[in-house]
Amino acid sequence: MNKTILTTCPYCGVGCGITATADEQTRHVNIAGDKAHPANFGRLCSKGSALAETLELKGRLLQPHILGQPASWEQALDWVADAFANVIRQHGADAVAIYGSGQLLTEDYYVANKLMKGFIGSGNMDTNSRLCMSSSVAGHKRAFGSDTVPGCYADFELANMIVLIGSNAAWCHPVSFQRIRAAKEARPELKVVVIDPRRTTTCDIADLHLPLAAGSDTALFNGLLGFLTSQQALNQDYIDQHTEGFTEAVGCAMHTAKPSVSAIEQVAGQCHLSQEDVLRFYQWFASTEKVMSLYSQGVNQSTSGTDKVNAIINCHLATGRIGKPGMGPFSLTGQPNAMGGREVGGLSHQLAAHIDFSNEEDINRVARFWGSARIAKTPGLAAVDLFDAIYDGKVKAVWIMGTNPVVSLPNADKVKQALQRCPFVVVSDCIADTDTTALAQVLLPAQGWSEKDGTVTNSERCISRQRRVFSPAGNAKPDWWIITQVAQRMGFDQAFLYQHPVEIFREHAALSGFENNGRRDFDISAFADISATDYDQLLPIQWPVNHIYPQGKARFFEDGKFFTPSGKAQFIAITVRPPANAPDAEYPLILNTGRLRDQWHTMTRTAIAAKLNQHKPEPFVEVHPIDAKNYHLAQNDLAVIKSRWGMIIARVQVTDNQKSGNLFVPMHWTEQYASNGRMGALVNPAVDPVSKQPESKHTPVHISAYQPAWYGFILSRRELDISAPEYWVKIKGEQFYRYELAGENQPEDWQDWVRTRLAVDTQTQWQEYQDKSLGNYRCTQLIGNRLESVVFIAEHKNLPERSWLTSLFAKDELEAQERRALLTGMPPLGVADVGTIVCACFNVGEKTISNAITEKGLKTHQEVGQCLKAGTNCGSCVPEIKALL
Numbered sequence: 001m002n003k004t005i006l007t008t009c010p011y012c013g014v015g016c017g018i019t020a021t022a023d024e025q026t027r028h029v030n031i032a033g034d035k036a037h038p039a040n041f042g043r044l045c046s047k048g049s050a051l052a053e054t055l056e057l058k059g060r061l062l063q064p065h066i067l068g069q070p071a072s073w074e075q076a077l078d079w080v081a082d083a084f085a086n087v088i089r090q091h092g093a094d095a096v097a098i099y100g101s102g103q104l105l106t107e108d109y110y111v112a113n114k115l116m117k118g119f120i121g122s123g124n125m126d127t128n129s130r131l132c133m134s135s136s137v138a139g140h141k142r143a144f145g146s147d148t149v150p151g152c153y154a155d156f157e158l159a160n161m162i163v164l165i166g167s168n169a170a171w172c173h174p175v176s177f178q179r180i181r182a183a184k185e186a187r188p189e190l191k192v193v194v195i196d197p198r199r200t201t202t203c204d205i206a207d208l209h210l211p212l213a214a215g216s217d218t219a220l221f222n223g224l225l226g227f228l229t230s231q232q233a234l235n236q237d238y239i240d241q242h243t244e245g246f247t248e249a250v251g252c253a254m255h256t257a258k259p260s261v262s263a264i265e266q267v268a269g270q271c272h273l274s275q276e277d278v279l280r281f282y283q284w285f286a287s288t289e290k291v292m293s294l295y296s297q298g299v300n301q302s303t304s305g306t307d308k309v310n311a312i313i314n315c316h317l318a319t320g321r322i323g324k325p326g327m328g329p330f331s332l333t334g335q336p337n338a339m340g341g342r343e344v345g346g347l348s349h350q351l352a353a354h355i356d357f358s359n360e361e362d363i364n365r366v367a368r369f370w371g372s373a374r375i376a377k378t379p380g381l382a383a384v385d386l387f388d389a390i391y392d393g394k395v396k397a398v399w400i401m402g403t404n405p406v407v408s409l410p411n412a413d414k415v416k417q418a419l420q421r422c423p424f425v426v427v428s429d430c431i432a433d434t435d436t437t438a439l440a441q442v443l444l445p446a447q448g449w450s451e452k453d454g455t456v457t458n459s460e461r462c463i464s465r466q467r468r469v470f471s472p473a474g475n476a477k478p479d480w481w482i483i484t485q486v487a488q489r490m491g492f493d494q495a496f497l498y499q500h501p502v503e504i505f506r507e508h509a510a511l512s513g514f515e516n517n518g519r520r521d522f523d524i525s526a527f528a529d530i531s532a533t534d535y536d537q538l539l540p541i542q543w544p545v546n547h548i549y550p551q552g553k554a555r556f557f558e559d560g561k562f563f564t565p566s567g568k569a570q571f572i573a574i575t576v577r578p579p580a581n582a583p584d585a586e587y588p589l590i591l592n593t594g595r596l597r598d599q600w601h602t603m604t605r606t607a608i609a610a611k612l613n614q615h616k617p618e619p620f621v622e623v624h625p626i627d628a629k630n631y632h633l634a635q636n637d638l639a640v641i642k643s644r645w646g647m648i649i650a651r652v653q654v655t656d657n658q659k660s661g662n663l664f665v666p667m668h669w670t671e672q673y674a675s676n677g678r679m680g681a682l683v684n685p686a687v688d689p690v691s692k693q694p695e696s697k698h699t700p701v702h703i704s705a706y707q708p709a710w711y712g713f714i715l716s717r718r719e720l721d722i723s724a725p726e727y728w729v730k731i732k733g734e735q736f737y738r739y740e741l742a743g744e745n746q747p748e749d750w751q752d753w754v755r756t757r758l759a760v761d762t763q764t765q766w767q768e769y770q771d772k773s774l775g776n777y778r779c780t781q782l783i784g785n786r787l788e789s790v791v792f793i794a795e796h797k798n799l800p801e802r803s804w805l806t807s808l809f810a811k812d813e814l815e816a817q818e819r820r821a822l823l824t825g826m827p828p829l830g831v832a833d834v835g836t837i838v839c840a841c842f843n844v845g846e847k848t849i850s851n852a853i854t855e856k857g858l859k860t861h862q863e864v865g866q867c868l869k870a871g872t873n874c875g876s877c878v879p880e881i882k883a884l885l
């Protein structure tokens, strides 16, 4: 029996609606974009489209575990409750902590926060949103008095200019990016400016790309505020009536170090940009009324992150471009429920429902609402400080839910040690083996996407339902249930007696309206009595949702009224500061980190879908050609990257998309998929002084060639246990696993080495080739005519391309000429190799596209799409197709 369910994508903050048609018996589901959902109108990106392939039970955590042994829920919950209660009894409430995630549902998040802040009585609930949105939260708070995103997605289409600052939306918010691309195709006069040290795929639609010096955004936007002032491009009425602090902000912005240097010249010098480019951007901004400034981690993840946010907002306030159609600052949220986490107060300095710890009256308000006599009175520890406190033994019990801090926190080796030292670590996850679950005493199996039920809020404040599609896997339970069971066992039963997520949602809604009277932006009190049926059928809706706006509201601040004590928006005077750690002789390069199109964070789910591993299969480091030359690195070499905090090994990609002096490493690889790819180990733990958000995009590092004695790869139909070589990467493909290898020592006997690693079956037929003088070893293993595995080893890195060999795993029988060609690693004459996969949705390779372009004379990406389908689903690969054209 097939049933169709409307739900929401579990990945990025775009928050796309999904239509899932599921067969419970086979656990098979068809995924399509929900045409009626206001976030995507039917579009999905490669990750959303591949969801069905990530739901297999293999690798799932399906049973609670205590000290590595399967346990019952009763035992595990008792264990957690007792451990927490004991630590609190002996060392006080601040000796325990919860570290949560923007991937929890609002209902899960609400009860976790209520437990820690309301009933355990400590502020020590923080979340991975600290690494993600906290600078935006702090910037909003300073400017508006509230953490409000003023605009909505429709504004992207109404704008005449879109500035993307520190955002690679083409890969990270692909569906929003497709909307912008479509708007630009319909109205080519819509200007797009991208501000990013790297030339990213997002620049594909840019009229202007400003490759500014890493960390120099405050100088650029201070300069813009000065320019708007000197060019009389201000909205003086707006400034006078609706804002405060303009004079100080402009004073700071127009401060020039040397009077002889013009303002533009100074900015160009500080940002390493040409004066023409700076001036062009400033003139366009000054002369375009409908400007949207979209920003993400290039802004937030910085020791000036909060200042960057306010420097951008200052320019919108100075021109009165906020709260009106097609204009405004817009923080693109990262995780599916980054916004919901802020609503419930998931950050350690927040209390609940956009109420923080700043005054006694507010704290009492929440205490009264919760009926708690032990509410926390002061903020708790923020993520980096929290893990330092664990390392130092001050926090003795931590519960990690829905996040993988051993990978994603800065100075990640120290985080690993902190958890190794911590007397009690409990982890709730849906995946069994992660770098963080490996360090837990107690593992709690959480229901994953397709099983869990609740709400999430996207970048434009739109609340959507995630709905259950399948019955729960194994013994997995919803996060809210796990948390409330522990709360009840800790003696807080009356406050945690929920039977269904709707009861939690109602309470959350009621708290948002409690003694609010228009003082707080977040108000969804219209849902305080929502029935179970209405909750089940809830359609996407943008908050606030209350008696004044029962249907929700697209924009805030239309009336120029803000949530500050004076009701006026605040300009913030910004002093330009350099990043915390500057490059020096020992660590001369700047390491930037970020995301890839087809992977989600620490790959626990996306790496299960073979098609998502084809675009960028291996951890890599992008190096500018000049740096490659200086550091003796060639394309596809392996390189060691070291910082004061740690090291990794990655494959060199030489590209002038990178600025010289800067390296880029994707954030995704973990110890589950690579020997030395966990990049968090490198990242410096410096944080923004206001938001406490880490500076994940700026660490001084050193790079050098890694010179192993041998290189190799194995392709195997079965998953293998590859230990021993110094460098390995595991890549799941369609019907095969690929292992990229390199080692410092040649084994005595390659045949022996290989046979102990490959599953040797009596039926297998081996072909082997070895040239000891050249250090070459190759072998293939077949069962009947079906390919089982191939191994290629050499002293150099120039091994055959993997694409043809991997394509053979799709066949049940090899043809004679294919068998003969196997050991050469090259397709027999007349057989085409598809090349690296470009379009993940339709599995179309680079060589197929290039050949079609030459043979059929294709001119546009649309023609390529008509011919091969490539680029016609999610469109994320269109820039790459254009590059091939």
Ligand SMILES: Nc1nc2c(c(=O)[nH]1)N[C@H]1C(S)=C(S)[C@@H](COP(=O)(O)OP(=O)(O)OC[C@H]3O[C@@H](n4cnc5c(=O)[nH]c(N)nc54)[C@H](O)[C@@H]3O)O[C@H]1N2
Pocket (backbone or CB within 6 Å): 012, 013, 047, 132, 165, 166, 167, 168, 169, 171, 172, 173, 195, 196, 197, 198, 200, 213, 214, 215, 216, 217, 296, 297, 298, 299, 302, 333, 334, 335, 592, 593, 594, 595, 596, 597, 598, 599, 600, 601, 697
């Ligand atoms: N495919 C995919 N999409 C995702 C995610 C994912 O894991 N995979 N994660 C989601 C999450 S949680 C988040 S937070 C978002 C993040 O979305 P983005 O912020 O767009 O992604 P990043 O790649 O982290 O960083 C964006 C850009 O900031 C640039 N940058 C670095 N330093 C500076 C600087 O000093 N100034 C400026 N202006 N730019 C700089 C980087 O070069 C990079 O291109 O993506 C979400 N979407």
Ligand SMILES: Nc1nc2c(c(=O)[nH]1)N[C@H]1C(S)=C(S)[C@@H](COP(=O)(O)OP(=O)(O)OC[C@H]3O[C@@H](n4cnc5c(=O)[nH]c(N)nc54)[C@H](O)[C@@H]3O)O[C@H]1N2
Pocket (backbone or CB within 6 Å): 101, 102, 103, 104, 128, 129, 131, 132, 133, 297, 301, 334, 335, 401, 402, 403, 404, 405, 407, 408, 409, 410, 428, 429, 430, 431, 434, 446, 447, 448, 449, 452, 479, 593, 594, 595, 600, 601, 602, 603, 604, 605, 667, 679, 680, 683, 696, 697
């Ligand atoms: N150097 C560097 N570091 C970064 C960043 C960067 O750009 N550079 N970006 C930062 C940002 S913006 C972010 S958001 C973080 C992300 O970093 P993390 O949050 O550490 O990464 P994820 O892989 O998303 O971890 C989510 C975990 O939750 C599990 N999970 C999935 N669904 C559920 C569920 O329903 N319940 C439970 N209990 N578990 C579930 C997943 O299996 C996975 O183990 O990384 C941050 N770290």
Ligand code: SF4
Pocket (backbone or CB within 6 Å): 009, 010, 011, 012, 013, 014, 015, 016, 040, 043, 044, 045, 046, 047, 048, 049, 173, 174, 175, 176
């Ligand atoms: S853009 Fe992609 S990852 Fe983000 S919500 Fe939509 S389908 Fe999911």
Ligand SMILES: [Mo]
Pocket (backbone or CB within 6 Å): 131, 132, 133, 334, 335
């Ligand atoms: Mo994020």
